[in-house]
Amino acid sequence: MERISLAKLSATVELAPGRSPAYETVVNFTHELGTAVTLARWERADCCDSIVESGGIGWVLSGTVLKSVILESGQRRIVDLMMRGDFFSLQRDDPRVFSFEISTDEAVTARIAHRDLISLPVSQPDLYRFVHERTCETISRLENHILVQGRTRSAQKIASYLSLLCTHLSEEEGAAVELPMSRYDIADHVGIAVETVSRAITDLRRRGVVELETPRSLAMRQAQKLHPDLT
Amino acid sequence: MERISLAKLSATVELAPGRSPAYETVVNFTHELGTAVTLARWERADCCDSIVESGGIGWVLSGTVLKSVILESGQRRIVDLMMRGDFFSLQRDDPRVFSFEISTDEAVTARIAHRDLISLPVSQPDLYRFVHERTCETISRLENHILVQGRTRSAQKIASYLSLLCTHLSEEEGAAVELPMSRYDIADHVGIAVETVSRAITDLRRRGVVELETPRSLAMRQAQKLHPDLT
DNA sequence: CGCCAGTTTGACAGCCATCAATGGGGGTGG
DNA sequence: CCACCCCCATTGATGGCTGTCAAACTGGCG
Structure with a gap:
């Protein structure tokens, strides 16, 4: 310090x-x-x-x-x-x-x-x-975080969590942002296991909701509306 | 009004x-x-x-x-x-x-x-x-509620949720309190299904952690320390 | 008595935590 | 330069937990 x-x-x-x-x-x-x-x-x-x-x-x-x-x-x-x-x-x-x-x-x-x-x-x-x-x-x-944690499925939690993060980190829609924490930190924040975080992100990537250049560099596609089970 | x-x-x-x-x-x-x-x-x-x-x-x-x-x-x-x-x-x-x-x-x-x-x-x-x-x-x-929601098992969530509620509603240790909300409200607050709330409370009652006079009247026993899987 | 909201219990499929193992990247020491 | 280690991320397998659908029960109320 x-x-x-x-x-x-x-x-x-x-x-x-x-x-x-x-x-x-x-x-x-x-x-x-x-x-x-x-x-x-x-x-x-x-x-x-x-x-x-x-x-x-x-x-x-x-x-x-x-x-x-x-x-x-x-x-x-x-x-x-x-x-x-x-x-x-x-x-x-x-x-x-x-x-x-x-x-x-x-x-x-x-x-x-x-x-x-x-x-x-x-x-x-x-x-x-x-x-x-x-x-x-x-x-x-x-309060926003309580809403994130209240989601029932892990893919929903991660999707809304990352979405919040991105809107906070960049004004630009769909821009790639550098995640300021590890998968372990995400897991301890939303209250699910690390493996589930990783699986959920992989799942979102496959569905075209997010894009990852590196594990830490993330871009949200506004495809959430195309996936009603994520709301 | x-x-x-x-x-x-x-x-x-x-x-x-x-x-x-x-x-x-x-x-x-x-x-x-x-x-x-x-x-x-x-x-x-x-x-x-x-x-x-x-x-x-x-x-x-x-x-x-x-x-x-x-x-x-x-x-x-x-x-x-x-x-x-x-x-x-x-x-x-x-x-x-x-x-x-x-x-x-x-x-x-x-x-x-x-x-x-x-x-x-x-x-x-x-x-x-x-x-x-x-x-x-x-x-x-x-913040306390975020900690409650962060628990992995539903019995843990309900136990810590009710525990918080009781300490807020009564200074007296182990006194019966009148729950100010329905099972549905609890479910929507901690983010789990009503049936799971009901099952978790029944489970806690069987294990002697809580006592219920009526579904709305609840007393906590300080038995949580006897059940390390609830911490 | 019938209706309704709230609570509880049962059955079952799907999801998730856990254990286990692999691969990659950055650092250190040989 | 390379080997090694550690942290991080990912994937697989599996048992247990939970969401969902269904049904029964309770108490209150008209």
Whole structure:
């Protein structure tokens, strides 16, 4: 982990390809916060549990962060997947022991401590409004994932999961995107076995719903409407 | 649906049995908001989609509210279940068409419109802090449900689902609680078939994990630790 | 009494978790 | 440079679980 300054931030995230308008507002928000914000650069497989220490909220400026928990059975369950522009709450004294982990080669995160967050409404009310909007977006993201997990068949789960991922990663319809996680991560996120994930993806490829250049490079074809059993 | 005033509120919710300390803070919060709050009493199966109209956030003072969506296939999926003291976000211009529905005989809800919510940090900063805490609790609730849905076996899902429900409904360990929803609702919430829900509950009853006086009255025995395959 | 919604149980086919094995790619050390 | 190892992805085989269809039972209500 490496602390970075606001001044060095633009040099880092400017490189991020295909930034959407919504992401720019997050970068602007980060700059406007000034000294209240803490930035950090991480590398693959870094464990960033320390991010929770001072509470408040965090967000992702580049890369992908996984929020996970290890069950008594030893199984890892991924509760949330945060990508560029996504916010997440940092709850101290949470009896549930969550871990945060980087799943991309590199990631840049930002956060504000709880004490700075609660003083924000008086000092910068419009920034607080932005925080509230983003927190509601976090709720939407979790709700979407509940809908994905609620699908009965594994092919449906994977199809809707990948579809969500693609719309988040690229505005362009049908463009190839680089999956920010392994098959194992997908399995632990949707709650099915790795082998079933692999089989489901192979099945979708055969049916022409997705195309794979490499196992990590995926393009969605809008063929879902042609396959009513996937809805 | 019936509008009720703040003055009549105490007569309604005071009757709610087994109120926990956390719930009292919600009632206090409701009173302190004054004119900004809108109260409503509903009856079973009422559709309260109109609650979203002015945005902002809502919360439950008594009864149970379901947030659901109808898929193209005609299936109903329950995304969230809000009980006494639970908050939920009311997002206008959400492309996803959610419905809100009462699953108990009666329910009382409260809400603040978006315009009142965004002016709250300047007028009553400590109330806004409370809103933020509750919004984070909403995130925790959804995360917990993702963990429930992530379980592989249906008996595990039902066991952890009912366990969560009981700890939320009663502080007393092992006390019988009245389930605020039907087997169909449970099925649509955890994403399995009704018959499987029924079979799983019967299975748990045979193994001594739960006890049922009536199909709706349930008591958890802390026997889960005796059954390692349920963790 | 008949109807209806909710719950439960049975039978069965299809799907999925598990175990097992193979192949590919990137890294390290010889 | 090559051998080796490890992680990841994929495919096969199989038993067990679950979705689906069907039917019976309950309690409430007109």
